[in-house]
Amino acid sequence: MTEASTAPDRPQTLSASTPCRSEDVPSWDLETDVLIVGLGIAGASAALEAAAAGSDVVVLERASAGGGASAESGGLIYLGGGTPVQKACGFEDSCEEMFKYLMAAGGPSDESKVRLYCENSLEHYDWLVGLGLEFKHSFYAEKTTSPETDDGLCYSGNETAYPFSELAKPAPRGHKPKVEGDGGRLIMDKLLAAVEAGPARVIGDALVETLVRSDDGRVIGAVARVDNRLQYIRARQGVVLAAGGFIMNKEMLARHAPALLKINYPNGTDGDDGRGIRMGVAVGGTAIHMDAGFVTTPFYPPASHLKGILVNEQGQRFINEDAYHGRSGHAILHGQGGNAYLIVDTEIYGKTIAFHQKAAVEDSIEDLEAALKLPPASLVHTVEYYNRHAANGEDPLFHKAEAYLRPLTAAPFAAVDCRNSNAIFAGFTFGGLDTLPTGEVLDSEGEVVAGLYAAGRNSAGLPRWGGGYSSGMSLGGSSFFGRMAGKTAAAAGRR
Amino acid sequence: MTEASTAPDRPQTLSASTPCRSEDVPSWDLETDVLIVGLGIAGASAALEAAAAGSDVVVLERASAGGGASAESGGLIYLGGGTPVQKACGFEDSCEEMFKYLMAAGGPSDESKVRLYCENSLEHYDWLVGLGLEFKHSFYAEKTTSPETDDGLCYSGNETAYPFSELAKPAPRGHKPKVEGDGGRLIMDKLLAAVEAGPARVIGDALVETLVRSDDGRVIGAVARVDNRLQYIRARQGVVLAAGGFIMNKEMLARHAPALLKINYPNGTDGDDGRGIRMGVAVGGTAIHMDAGFVTTPFYPPASHLKGILVNEQGQRFINEDAYHGRSGHAILHGQGGNAYLIVDTEIYGKTIAFHQKAAVEDSIEDLEAALKLPPASLVHTVEYYNRHAANGEDPLFHKAEAYLRPLTAAPFAAVDCRNSNAIFAGFTFGGLDTLPTGEVLDSEGEVVAGLYAAGRNSAGLPRWGGGYSSGMSLGGSSFFGRMAGKTAAAAGRR
Numbered sequence: 001m002t003e004a005s006t007a008p009d010r011p012q013t014l015s016a017s018t019p020c021r022s023e024d025v026p027s028w029d030l031e032t033d034v035l036i037v038g039l040g041i042a043g044a045s046a047a048l049e050a051a052a053a054g055s056d057v058v059v060l061e062r063a064s065a066g067g068g069a070s071a072e073s074g075g076l077i078y079l080g081g082g083t084p085v086q087k088a089c090g091f092e093d094s095c096e097e098m099f100k101y102l103m104a105a106g107g108p109s110d111e112s113k114v115r116l117y118c119e120n121s122l123e124h125y126d127w128l129v130g131l132g133l134e135f136k137h138s139f140y141a142e143k144t145t146s147p148e149t150d151d152g153l154c155y156s157g158n159e160t161a162y163p164f165s166e167l168a169k170p171a172p173r174g175h176k177p178k179v180e181g182d183g184g185r186l187i188m189d190k191l192l193a194a195v196e197a198g199p200a201r202v203i204g205d206a207l208v209e210t211l212v213r214s215d216d217g218r219v220i221g222a223v224a225r226v227d228n229r230l231q232y233i234r235a236r237q238g239v240v241l242a243a244g245g246f247i248m249n250k251e252m253l254a255r256h257a258p259a260l261l262k263i264n265y266p267n268g269t270d271g272d273d274g275r276g277i278r279m280g281v282a283v284g285g286t287a288i289h290m291d292a293g294f295v296t297t298p299f300y301p302p303a304s305h306l307k308g309i310l311v312n313e314q315g316q317r318f319i320n321e322d323a324y325h326g327r328s329g330h331a332i333l334h335g336q337g338g339n340a341y342l343i344v345d346t347e348i349y350g351k352t353i354a355f356h357q358k359a360a361v362e363d364s365i366e367d368l369e370a371a372l373k374l375p376p377a378s379l380v381h382t383v384e385y386y387n388r389h390a391a392n393g394e395d396p397l398f399h400k401a402e403a404y405l406r407p408l409t410a411a412p413f414a415a416v417d418c419r420n421s422n423a424i425f426a427g428f429t430f431g432g433l434d435t436l437p438t439g440e441v442l443d444s445e446g447e448v449v450a451g452l453y454a455a456g457r458n459s460a461g462l463p464r465w466g467g468g469y470s471s472g473m474s475l476g477g478s479s480f481f482g483r484m485a486g487k488t489a490a491a492a493g494r495r
Numbered sequence: 496m497t498e499a500s501t502a503p504d505r506p507q508t509l510s511a512s513t514p515c516r517s518e519d520v521p522s523w524d525l526e527t528d529v530l531i532v533g534l535g536i537a538g539a540s541a542a543l544e545a546a547a548a549g550s551d552v553v554v555l556e557r558a559s560a561g562g563g564a565s566a567e568s569g570g571l572i573y574l575g576g577g578t579p580v581q582k583a584c585g586f587e588d589s590c591e592e593m594f595k596y597l598m599a600a601g602g603p604s605d606e607s608k609v610r611l612y613c614e615n616s617l618e619h620y621d622w623l624v625g626l627g628l629e630f631k632h633s634f635y636a637e638k639t640t641s642p643e644t645d646d647g648l649c650y651s652g653n654e655t656a657y658p659f660s661e662l663a664k665p666a667p668r669g670h671k672p673k674v675e676g677d678g679g680r681l682i683m684d685k686l687l688a689a690v691e692a693g694p695a696r697v698i699g700d701a702l703v704e705t706l707v708r709s710d711d712g713r714v715i716g717a718v719a720r721v722d723n724r725l726q727y728i729r730a731r732q733g734v735v736l737a738a739g740g741f742i743m744n745k746e747m748l749a750r751h752a753p754a755l756l757k758i759n760y761p762n763g764t765d766g767d768d769g770r771g772i773r774m775g776v777a778v779g780g781t782a783i784h785m786d787a788g789f790v791t792t793p794f795y796p797p798a799s800h801l802k803g804i805l806v807n808e809q810g811q812r813f814i815n816e817d818a819y820h821g822r823s824g825h826a827i828l829h830g831q832g833g834n835a836y837l838i839v840d841t842e843i844y845g846k847t848i849a850f851h852q853k854a855a856v857e858d859s860i861e862d863l864e865a866a867l868k869l870p871p872a873s874l875v876h877t878v879e880y881y882n883r884h885a886a887n888g889e890d891p892l893f894h895k896a897e898a899y900l901r902p903l904t905a906a907p908f909a910a911v912d913c914r915n916s917n918a919i920f921a922g923f924t925f926g927g928l929d930t931l932p933t934g935e936v937l938d939s940e941g942e943v944v945a946g947l948y949a950a951g952r953n954s955a956g957l958p959r960w961g962g963g964y965s966s967g968m969s970l971g972g973s974s975f976f977g978r979m980a981g982k983t984a985a986a987a988g989r990r
Contacts, residue, residue, distance in 0.1 A: 108753035258603035
């Protein structure tokens with residue numbers, strides 16, 4: 001038996017939905033100015049800024065080491081407005097075009113966040129470089145989900161795809177640090193090294209069980225389980241929640257985002273169980289856009305697949321296939337009941353990174369249609385119509401870019417199985433606590449919850465709509481608004 | 496100046512997001528066993544059951560009289576399993592088929608609620624009849640949104656439409672009390688008369704500002720503004736929230752259901768501002784499915800319009816047009832960006848109840864396609880394909896029922912404008928507090944919030960998915976689970 005289990009004033013388990021009252025704190029085991037929950041990219045960024053502003057900072061991470069889902073990501077960061085990499089690669093960009101794009105991409109966007117993010121994009125780039133991240137001045141031109149090279153720049157969303165291409169002047173804004181393959185680990189290594197080198201104190205294997213709230217409703221600390229013992233930690237300036245989304249919590253998905261239960265390859269760590277969101281809600285925070293998420297069944301690369309056509313169970317096309325794979329995935333899952341095939345001919349077919357199976361391979365479209373049990377003459381018409389216009393470089397239905405328009409004529413023809421029942425659907429959640437751009441958490445009336453901040457997927461940030469996501473919005477938004485939360489908390493009065 | 500504004504211990508305004516602490520209650524102005532917030536169909540049903548169980552009951556209604564959105568509704572109640580009306584009209588039904596249908600219709604259904612609702616449907620019918628509601632033993636056969644006659648039974652959802660027709664044996668379950676035109680007012684008149692005749696005390700013009708919570712987290716009462724004076728009302732057994740949805744609150748829609756901002760004809764009363772949900776969240780309740788709602792642009796009646804075809808901006812069909820109008824509306828708003836036309840020929844065209852405009856009228860489909868600026872040969876193909884199969888009584892794409900399959904050949908042809916920009920889109924919200932079938936409100940960890948109950952659109956009830964709604968699920972579910980909440984609260988210990 002541990003000390004905690006025998007002491008009556010230290011309960012064995014606490015519920016995330018029941019804040020600890022200040023009068024129930026037996027004594028403070030630790031005091032700090034800013035307490036940060038979670039050491040992914042949002043928490044690390046918050047820690048660096050809060051410490052830089054002169055605050056005492058403690059970071060609690062439930063895993064034994066920091067990194068979180070960010071460390072497992074591809075490592076793209078959405079930046080623009082004329083970064084050195086964009087300029088070196090010959091791309092013009094402006095804060096205004098980036099703003100227009102992100103407003104369209106976010107769906108129900110938070111204009112004040114988007115504005116602040118765009119206006120500070122160059123500064124944020126410099127901050128990342130200052131941490132030791134190097135971005136190669138080279139452009140990866142092939143359409144992909146995440147470049148396998150160490151090139152520093154790529155298109156990482158729907159910028160060149162209709163209708164976004166008409167809403168804002170396209171520019172590549174996916175910035176990747178110089179490393180081959182995924183870049184998330186490198187990014188987190190640099191951030192974690194900076195945190196380690198600074199004054200912030202990191203405590204690992206520390207699961208925060210609930211927040212501590214004072215009589216007047218202010219968040220004044222947290223109760224964490226460290227070494228199987230409950231630790232009461234006072235935060236004089238505030239608590240920053242940065243503990244990730246809830247893609248790993250099937251109960252939360254069922255309650256808030258039932259459509260995302262169809263994701264069979266969740267992007268996240270075990271810690272992405274939404275505990276931070278739930279603790280924030282328990283002290284009066286409001287969780288918003290909880291139904292939203294990213295979903296993809298990446299049918300490209302190879303980029304040649306963008307020359308194929310996605311069809312639904314009616315044999316109809318339903319999207320321009322050159323859309324970002326998350327936009328296609330959103331359309332398949334939410335619009336087509338999770339059922340679609342990519343129709344390709346032999347010249348453009350290739351293996352996908354998700355190892356999609358072929359639902360059928362036939363020498364004619366007629367036979368393919370029959371093999372897939374599509375309605376009679378449906379696929380034949382769709383391909384005939386597509387081919388006729390593609391030959392002229394046109395896609396009157398969905399306006400796919402000319403580069404990907406080419407008649408499908410080289411037999412045999414295959415249907416790449418993009419049905420939810422047979423293919424990988426990856427994804428994660430967007431919903432979280434409603435925050436101001438400063439990171440302050442808002443209650444149901446839009447008032448600030450005193451002492452509480454949130455960033456990363458504990459908050460509803462830049463991305464709020466699977467139909468418009470671009471790679472890099474998560475790492476970009478979470479690091480930037482993590483910094484904001486850290487700065488704001490550090491500027492708060494000490495209590 | 497009123498008394499309240501000068502007494503320092505009685506604040507002028509309270510925030511729904513900040514519960515009043517028991518120690519801040521100056522004195523109780525009124526004490527009761529069960530306090531019910533809202534006198535729509537859920538609140539009235541809860542009041543009747545709580546009073547019948549022997550509890551002292553107080554009902555607070557912010558309007559000057561009860562009724563709420565229920566009184567403005569068409570008055571259909573979803574009942575089945577072999578009601579006297581179903582039997583008299585020659586329809587077989589069973590609890591099991593009703594269960595299968597409602598599980599499919601609810602999308603992310605709450606199985607325990609659906610089960611309980613189906614098992615008690617006959618008893619609930621009897622209860623309604625016991626209140627003086629009469630259901631004529633006659634069947635309204637025409638497909639409509641709400642019968643204008645006094646017939647007692649109709650199909651009120653997707654029961655006969657694909658794919659639901661294959662998931663459960665169809666039976667009409669829309670029960671309407673005997674009155675011509677809308678029946679909601681009659682239903683509420685009967686319920687309100689029963690409440691008036693009973694021991695429950697109703698206080699009108701009483702806006703509940705916030706809930707009162709004791710030190711241990713239990714809800715023990717509410718603070719209401721009555722006669723411009725704050726009244727502290729103690730509830731010894733519990734508080735039932737039954738104050739309606741949030742379709743009238745644009746801020747809440749923006750935060751939780753941004754797609755529903757496109758509803759330009761909200762179904763509700765001014766009181767449907769979500770205050771009940773917000774007050775419940777403030778004491779730890781969890782709001783779920785907040786993005787979900789009902790939406791319709793009712794393009795029928797006339798039922799002949801079901802013989803037309805709905806097409807999107809690509810000139811493609813996207814749904815079986817004989818689906819319930821809420822399912823079509825959901826598909827148009829969420830799946831087609833709010834843009835669709837109903838294509839009809841002169842033989843089936845008629846005025847709709849929503850007074851849709853004609854976007855174009857032409858003598859040929861070719862000309863109609865051009866007038867609508869649809870992609871070349873798109874509508875021509877869609878109509879040709881539809882006509883060819885309709886002539887054989889078949890709809891290989893979407894399986895519309897044979898009764899509505901007929902080639903569109905009688906010029907001139909019209910496009911009924913069902914675009915969100917030009918047509919009425921009516922609707923309301925489904926999201927609310929997560930409750931057990933008993934009405935008990937659950938927190939973020941799935942634990943009961945002591946002393947708090949919710950029903951009607953303050954809770955997430957039977958309907959949770961616009962794609963599967965049937966008329967009558969709201970009045971039916973809200974009255975039944977209102978009764979459950981009233982019974983459960985009345986069975987709770989007095990504190």
